[in-house]
Amino acid sequence: MADQTLIRKQTTVEPATKPERTSWEEWRGEVTALTRRWFLQLVRERLNLLLSITQPAIWLLFFGSALGRAIDRDAIGTSNYVGFMLAGVIAFTVVTNTVTGAMPLLWDKETGYLDKLLSMPIARSSLIVSRFLFQFALGTAQVLLVFLVAVATAVDVASGPVGAIVILAAAGLLSMALTALSTALAYRVPSHGTFFAIMGFVTLPLVFLSNAFVPLDSMPPWMAIVARLNPLTYAIEAMRILVLDGWDGSVVRALAVLGLFAVASLAVGAYEFRRHTGERVR
Amino acid sequence: MTRVIDTESLTRAFGERLAVDHLDLHVDSGDIFGLLGPNGAGKTTTIRMLTTLLTPTSGTARVCGFDVSGQPGEVRRRIGYVMQSVPWQVNRLLKAREIVEIEAALHHVPRHTRRDLVDEALDLVGLLAHADRTIGEFSGGMHKRLDLACGLLHQPELLVLDEPTLGLDVQSRHRVWDYVVGLRDKGVTVLLATNYLDEADRLCNRLTIVDKGSSVVTGSPTELKRAVAADVVQVATAAPHRLQAAIAGEPWVKNTVLTESNELHIYVEDASVALPAVMRLSLAHDLRLERVAYTQPSLDDVFLLHTGRELRDLEVGA
Ligand SMILES: Nc1ncnc2c1ncn2[C@@H]1O[C@H](COP(=O)(O)OP(=O)(O)O)[C@@H](O)[C@H]1O
Ligand SMILES: [Mg+2]
Numbered sequence: 001m002a003d004q005t006l007i008r009k010q011t012t013v014e015p016a017t018k019p020e021r022t023s024w025e026e027w028r029g030e031v032t033a034l035t036r037r038w039f040l041q042l043v044r045e046r047l048n049l050l051l052s053i054t055q056p057a058i059w060l061l062f063f064g065s066a067l068g069r070a071i072d073r074d075a076i077g078t079s080n081y082v083g084f085m086l087a088g089v090i091a092f093t094v095v096t097n098t099v100t101g102a103m104p105l106l107w108d109k110e111t112g113y114l115d116k117l118l119s120m121p122i123a124r125s126s127l128i129v130s131r132f133l134f135q136f137a138l139g140t141a142q143v144l145l146v147f148l149v150a151v152a153t154a155v156d157v158a159s160g161p162v163g164a165i166v167i168l169a170a171a172g173l174l175s176m177a178l179t180a181l182s183t184a185l186a187y188r189v190p191s192h193g194t195f196f197a198i199m200g201f202v203t204l205p206l207v208f209l210s211n212a213f214v215p216l217d218s219m220p221p222w223m224a225i226v227a228r229l230n231p232l233t234y235a236i237e238a239m240r241i242l243v244l245d246g247w248d249g250s251v252v253r254a255l256a257v258l259g260l261f262a263v264a265s266l267a268v269g270a271y272e273f274r275r276h277t278g279e280r281v282r
Numbered sequence: 283m284t285r286v287i288d289t290e291s292l293t294r295a296f297g298e299r300l301a302v303d304h305l306d307l308h309v310d311s312g313d314i315f316g317l318l319g320p321n322g323a324g325k326t327t328t329i330r331m332l333t334t335l336l337t338p339t340s341g342t343a344r345v346c347g348f349d350v351s352g353q354p355g356e357v358r359r360r361i362g363y364v365m366q367s368v369p370w371q372v373n374r375l376l377k378a379r380e381i382v383e384i385e386a387a388l389h390h391v392p393r394h395t396r397r398d399l400v401d402e403a404l405d406l407v408g409l410l411a412h413a414d415r416t417i418g419e420f421s422g423g424m425h426k427r428l429d430l431a432c433g434l435l436h437q438p439e440l441l442v443l444d445e446p447t448l449g450l451d452v453q454s455r456h457r458v459w460d461y462v463v464g465l466r467d468k469g470v471t472v473l474l475a476t477n478y479l480d481e482a483d484r485l486c487n488r489l490t491i492v493d494k495g496s497s498v499v500t501g502s503p504t505e506l507k508r509a510v511a512a513d514v515v516q517v518a519t520a521a522p523h524r525l526q527a528a529i530a531g532e533p534w535v536k537n538t539v540l541t542e543s544n545e546l547h548i549y550v551e552d553a554s555v556a557l558p559a560v561m562r563l564s565l566a567h568d569l570r571l572e573r574v575a576y577t578q579p580s581l582d583d584v585f586l587l588h589t590g591r592e593l594r595d596l597e598v599g600a
Contacts (some may be wrong), residue, residue: 015335026390028392029387033387036380039377041375044376078376107372108372111372112365113368113372113373115365117388119333120385121355121359121387121389121390
């Protein structure tokens, strides 16, 4: 019974002469199923779930209260240290997520589970899109919580509710770009050892050679130049200005740079993924 | 009869070495077709090409009427594939039912029939009672049965099983065999890779013996064994070479092979003629016999005769 309906549907949707394609409905079903797999794994690990979601909020409180007193208010240009830190903590969170977020893809690849998935009639893109959706949802939950904590403690978002949404979008954009890059790396490397070696090498400089915790103006000139080349700086800049100062032309400029970075990263990610699955048939 | 698998000179090289070497396979609808061969024979590599996971170096393969390189998507829609070892660790936190549901969705099983099919599949392999346990708690046999349940969800035209009983205990092996027999009765076409003789003999109606990437011989188990001889006399003696020389040329001898364990296998049409003759000749040549037995030839004899090696030994060594 069941297979008859299935077969009839397939033959009407795609006669054998037409190039093979996944229908929109099928694609949505695939992405839903794969995303469900990621979420089930997360919710079964309670501690992982709890720490993942609350970590940025805890960091903000810790930095805000403990370090706040030790920081020179003039150097950061505001008396609101928590407000200053908010953008940095969000960016730091996104970076951490991208490292841990590529791990399941690495396991799937190394254990051979990816092969099993690739032998099924699914669009290659479903694999990546499901991971992006998962990362995006997790990231949004984290950022929302850290935002609520910030607002509850000391911070007034200068750009108002619309600004808050733009901040969320900027975090999402950054997350997408970095996830694309770490995904590309995960498919590229011969094994997870290399992946973690490269990630360990890159992440700290990425965060500390940006304006995450120190404003560009307080940096030695060489450092400020390096930080200007760091895409993280633009994401943080946009978010920080929206929190502290409200709407401003430089926000648009920073967001534009961030957008370009995201597009380039997605292209690299798509290329690497196709290359890796290309050793197989198409 | 429609052809479900059709390969022509299918070849795959890894660097210099040919893992699969000009393999011709023809599997008809309804066959339980065996790929029997020792470890490293190229069974998995063949399967990876047929399931569109690996590009052939040369040659062609059509599965369910579609070329694996030209229309891999069409092939994937029509096959079920149970890997040699599905890495369950990546899903260890998921429940058995969830895994099967996800697989069903990935095979585009329509939502309204999915629930029933999932239950049915779990029931078929005897896991319905364990459907809500996380698979991290499962035994090796249960993992394999879960994989088998997933292979059939979308009622594929071809089910590919790569060494489905490897490393299983006797009881679990029998459950898997029952499952394959059930498939045969339903008319599902199965490609079964194995290095167990008894498994191929028991389940397959046709098989190809593969060794070093090439097909050695193809036929039904009965045909293959019958072609070897009607009976095989196995003699253990301290001087097998001398015995081999002594019986050479006798009219009742079809063939002789000395195994790696130094047993002489004498292939004959009638053991009742051969046994007294062996006795007589060993007495005449003053050869002490340690053990004499006769049986019908097994697939091991088929392999031995064609390759000069024993599959059984290779198995133990592996
Ligand atoms: N990815 C690979 N790279 C290099 N050699 C491989 C690869 N996969 C298989 N081989 C080689 O190909 C041969 C056949 O292997 P395989 O198909 O796994 O045999 P079987 O499944 O019959 O045990 C072996 O010699 C194996 O080492
Ligand atoms: Mg194998």
